[in-house]
Amino acid sequence: MSDQSKKKIVREIKVDLDKCIGCRACEVACSGFHASPKYSSFNPSRSRIRVVQDLVNDVYVPLRAGEYTAAECTGRQTFKIHGKQYSECNFCPASCPSRELFKEPDSGLPLKCDMCADEKMPMCVEVCRPGALTYEEREEERADEEPALGEVETGLKSLVHKYGAQKVMDTIARLSQND
Amino acid sequence: MRYAETGFNLEVDLSQGSVKRVPTDPKLTELHLGGQGTAARILWDRVPPETDPLSPDNLLIFSTGLLHGTPVPGANRTSVSTFSPLTGLYVNSLMGGWFGPELKFAGYDKIIISGEAPGLVYLYINNDRVEIRDASHLQGKGCQETATLLQKELKEPKLQVAAIGLAGENRVFQATIEHANSSASRHGVGAVMGAKRLKAIAVRGTKDVYVARAAELWKTCRGKYQEIYDNKNCGDPMAHDHNESFHVDNFAWGNARTRRKDYWNKEREEQWVGLWKEVRSRDSGCYNCPKDCHYTISYPGRHTYFLKCFNKLTYSMAAFEEIDFNYNILGLTSAYGMDGFSTPQVLAFAVELYEAGILTNEDLPDFPADGAARFFYLLDKVVRREGIGDVLADGVYRAARRIGKGAEEYDHNTTKKVEQVPLKLGVVNYPFFLMYCTGEKMNITQIEGSFPQAPIADPEKRRKFVENWSAAPERFKKWLLEWEPRKHMPIEASVNVCDWNEAMHYVDDAIGTCAWLSSFRGQFGGSPPYHLFNLPEIIALAAGIELDSDGLLEVSRRNRNLVRALNIRRGLRRDVEKPPEDHWKIRDPEMEQKHLDAYYEFKGWTNDGVPTRETLDRLKLEFVSEEFIRRGILTAGGGEETAAERA
Numbered sequence: 001m002s003d004q005s006k007k008k009i010v011r012e013i014k015v016d017l018d019k020c021i022g023c024r025a026c027e028v029a030c031s032g033f034h035a036s037p038k039y040s041s042f043n044p045s046r047s048r049i050r051v052v053q054d055l056v057n058d059v060y061v062p063l064r065a066g067e068y069t070a071a072e073c074t075g076r077q078t079f080k081i082h083g084k085q086y087s088e089c090n091f092c093p094a095s096c097p098s099r100e101l102f103k104e105p106d107s108g109l110p111l112k113c114d115m116c117a118d119e120k121m122p123m124c125v126e127v128c129r130p131g132a133l134t135y136e137e138r139e140e141e142r143a144d145e146e147p148a149l150g151e152v153e154t155g156l157k158s159l160v161h162k163y164g165a166q167k168v169m170d171t172i173a174r175l176s177q178n179d
Numbered sequence: 180m181r182y183a184e185t186g187f188n189l190e191v192d193l194s195q196g197s198v199k200r201v202p203t204d205p206k207l208t209e210l211h212l213g214g215q216g217t218a219a220r221i222l223w224d225r226v227p228p229e230t231d232p233l234s235p236d237n238l239l240i241f242s243t244g245l246l247h248g249t250p251v252p253g254a255n256r257t258s259v260s261t262f263s264p265l266t267g268l269y270v271n272s273l274m275g276g277w278f279g280p281e282l283k284f285a286g287y288d289k290i291i292i293s294g295e296a297p298g299l300v301y302l303y304i305n306n307d308r309v310e311i312r313d314a315s316h317l318q319g320k321g322c323q324e325t326a327t328l329l330q331k332e333l334k335e336p337k338l339q340v341a342a343i344g345l346a347g348e349n350r351v352f353q354a355t356i357e358h359a360n361s362s363a364s365r366h367g368v369g370a371v372m373g374a375k376r377l378k379a380i381a382v383r384g385t386k387d388v389y390v391a392r393a394a395e396l397w398k399t400c401r402g403k404y405q406e407i408y409d410n411k412n413c414g415d416p417m418a419h420d421h422n423e424s425f426h427v428d429n430f431a432w433g434n435a436r437t438r439r440k441d442y443w444n445k446e447r448e449e450q451w452v453g454l455w456k457e458v459r460s461r462d463s464g465c466y467n468c469p470k471d472c473h474y475t476i477s478y479p480g481r482h483t484y485f486l487k488c489f490n491k492l493t494y495s496m497a498a499f500e501e502i503d504f505n506y507n508i509l510g511l512t513s514a515y516g517m518d519g520f521s522t523p524q525v526l527a528f529a530v531e532l533y534e535a536g537i538l539t540n541e542d543l544p545d546f547p548a549d550g551a552a553r554f555f556y557l558l559d560k561v562v563r564r565e566g567i568g569d570v571l572a573d574g575v576y577r578a579a580r581r582i583g584k585g586a587e588e589y590d591h592n593t594t595k596k597v598e599q600v601p602l603k604l605g606v607v608n609y610p611f612f613l614m615y616c617t618g619e620k621m622n623i624t625q626i627e628g629s630f631p632q633a634p635i636a637d638p639e640k641r642r643k644f645v646e647n648w649s650a651a652p653e654r655f656k657k658w659l660l661e662w663e664p665r666k667h668m669p670i671e672a673s674v675n676v677c678d679w680n681e682a683m684h685y686v687d688d689a690i691g692t693c694a695w696l697s698s699f700r701g702q703f704g705g706s707p708p709y710h711l712f713n714l715p716e717i718i719a720l721a722a723g724i725e726l727d728s729d730g731l732l733e734v735s736r737r738n739r740n741l742v743r744a745l746n747i748r749r750g751l752r753r754d755v756e757k758p759p760e761d762h763w764k765i766r767d768p769e770m771e772q773k774h775l776d777a778y779y780e781f782k783g784w785t786n787d788g789v790p791t792r793e794t795l796d797r798l799k800l801e802f803v804s805e806e807f808i809r810r811g812i813l814t815a816g817g818g819e820e821t822a823a824e825r826a
């Protein structure tokens with residue numbers, strides 16, 4: 001394997017909490033991007049970025065959905081930053097049973113940010129004119145790693161956790177017969 | 180499939196305790212677009228003109244705009260339509276924030292509230308699940324606190340709440356409905372909600388909103404974020420400007436009486452900015468808009484609240500106090516839910532009556548000596564409707580008449596019973612004369628906005644303005660170019676200006692776009708993000724309703740005439756179409772009436788301000804003309820003298 005293949009483009013979205021005005025344009029754009037056909041419907045609760053907002057306590061945290069987790073973590077964390085209290089889970093990107101965030105409202109399946117795969121600039125960043133979100137690409141050395149799970153795989157994995165492998169397989173078998 | 184709208188209204192009968200999801204007629208959307216347009220239609224059909232605004236028979240309607248929930252940036256203004264206890268007439272009060280879009284995502288275009296609950300309740304909407312719930316634990320709670328408590332209680336951090344405070348519960352006519360960083364503040368809509376014993380509406384929605392032509396609409400919207408963000412002429416400049424000289428030196432202090440021309444100076448600016456830095460905690464925007472017109476204030480001892488627009492000065496100016504007082508008292512009035520335009524004027528009016536000996540120590544026992552303490556004292560009486568507060572809570576106009584003893588003389592700044600912006604000017608300005616007289620909103624900031632308020636003195640600047648004025652139909656460019664300082668425009672121009680200004684507000688109020696991005700901001704810089712020439716396409720792409728500029732204007736006129744008709748049916752006529760008494764020092768009654776004649780003629784109204792049968796029928800409002808004839812407001816043969824004939 002050549003050295004080249006160990007390099008990887010890391011796509012990163014930086015968040016400046018102080019610049020967020022809570023407009024949720026990021027949610028609008030993300031939900032539209034992932035609608036099918038694209039931009040044919042909008043629904044912030046399908047967005048893979050969510051602004052955790054507590055207006056009177058001045059909490060504005062735009063959060064992108066990360067991995068699905070079958071169980072909540074042990075020992076949640078609260079943060080105090082410049083005297084401001086953030087509640088537990090405020091900075092956690094997990095699609096987790098402890099909360100509604102990052103689940104498809106109809107199916108309850110986990111949502112995960114895919115960096116707007118085929119767009120040069122992530123849509124949430126593009127519409128965030130106040131500058132709370134900015135985008136960066138850089139090259140990083142990487143050890144070999146497993147390919148990332150695709151969306152379907154992530155979804156299936158969560159279903160397996162919820163219903164057990166057998167039930168999921170039975171259902172898939174039944175559905176494919178119907179087709 | 181319905182695009183942009185959900186096609187359902189939520190009917191809530193608080194007397195019966197029932198809720199119903201009711202499909203709407205898409206034809207009405209084509210005729211009125213939505214927002215206050217369709218709300219006015221419901222009020223026309225269902226609230227007879229004899230209805231007391233505070234009775235169970237009045238309807239309180241929360242409308243999303245047609246574009247709420249679509250990606251059109253800045254479409255988030257919820258309109259609250261009902262009949263006002265202050266004016267006895269129709270009121271449409273608007274609030275920004277996140278409420279309207281959330282309601283759409285819950286699957287409703289409107290909430291139509293009728294009846295009166297037996298005890299204090301709140302309405303919980305979570306998609307299809309709708310419940311009327313006991314709110315006794317929220318009684319007397321501040322508006323912002325109510326929202327926080329409901330978010331906690333229902334375990335819904337994304338819940339959007341619109342709530343009344345103590346003022347609404349006590350049916351004070353200055354009572355607002357507060358939502359997050361915004362409020363529906365006009366003409367006592369909070370009192371109507373209080374009369375229905377509805378403390379709050381809490382909404383959570385997770386459904387989709389569909390748009391007609393996805394790719395094209397997104398392409399248009401995508402560019403708008405940057406455009407709006409960069410456009411210095413839109414949004415609320417007061418939110419970020421620390422030079423307050425325009426308002427404090429030019430607007431009237433006290434009971435809209437006294438100009439203090441040299442009030443502003445560098446030293447004061449430094450003091451004010453110093454305090455602002457201490458109490459301001461955060462800038463915020465509204466749903467899907469890149470501007471940040473609002474900010475939170477955390478004043479010691481007060482619940483955190485959002486500062487809005489001109490509220491930042493009104494209490495200080497009314498009480499002749501420094502800015503600290505304003506931040507302090509706003510902490511209370513925001514919690515009580517009280518309008519920052521009218522409340523300070525009501526309090527200043529009372530102070531003036533006391534100084535004139537019309538109100539005495541008997542009316543105001545232990546009345547303090549200093550301005551700030553007097554305001555706190557009066558506020559407490561008004562919000563509780565206690566003693567003289569019960570009288571003042573009806574607003575300046577009604578209070579003056581209830582108090583008598585010459586108090587009427589001190590009511591010099593109201594139009595159609597509504598306290599106006601405290602402005603006292605020199606020579607009458609005819610477009611403004613017409614807007615004050617005929618505006619159905621009775622608040623000048625919600626009528627003016629597309630055409631500059633005054634001529635641009637420098638011919639070069641004037642030319643430049645006109646060159647870049649993409650929002651204006653051609654004829655206005657000519658009128659502005661020819662408008663010289665200290666000169667009046669031709670009557671025809673003034674009439675057209677009034678018409679265009681208000682027409683753009685009627686557009687916003689149907690589709691839900693924020694006036695700071697369109698109808699109110701064209702006058703500054705002439706480049707609002709939304710205007711007559713780009714909105715038709717946006718509406719077509721989002722809602723699938725094909726329109727051109729003329730078509731959009733026609734909808735706007737239809738809505739405007741329907742609102743007019745609601746008020747005509749409740750008794751409004753020419754005799755009350757007057758500006759505040761001493762708004763201008765130099766008046767010309769004959770010329771003023773000529774303008775009013777010309778405006779009525781232009782509108783197709785009779786000489787008494789009633790839309791004629793032809794006008795109504797042309798706008799497909801036959802049901803209005805039929806009822807006008809039945810009620811004898813118009814005659815079947817159309818024998819009324821029209822403004823045109825008289826002229």
Ligand code: SF4
Pocket residue numbers: 019020021022023024025026027051062124127128129130131132133
């Ligand atoms: S678009 Fe930017 S400013 Fe607006 S809520 Fe999202 S992160 Fe915050």
Ligand code: SF4
Pocket residue numbers: 069071072073074076077088089092093094096097098099
């Ligand atoms: S959401 Fe909260 S509980 Fe769940 S994994 Fe994250 S921090 Fe742990």
Ligand code: SF4
Pocket residue numbers: 029030033047048049064065112113114115116117122123124125
């Ligand atoms: S990068 Fe794309 S997928 Fe990820 S949150 Fe932003 S808009 Fe959504």
Ligand code: SF4
Pocket residue numbers: 253255275276413414415463464465466468469470471472473693694695696
């Ligand atoms: S322009 Fe200002 S008030 Fe209007 S929607 Fe945007 S942030 Fe809200």
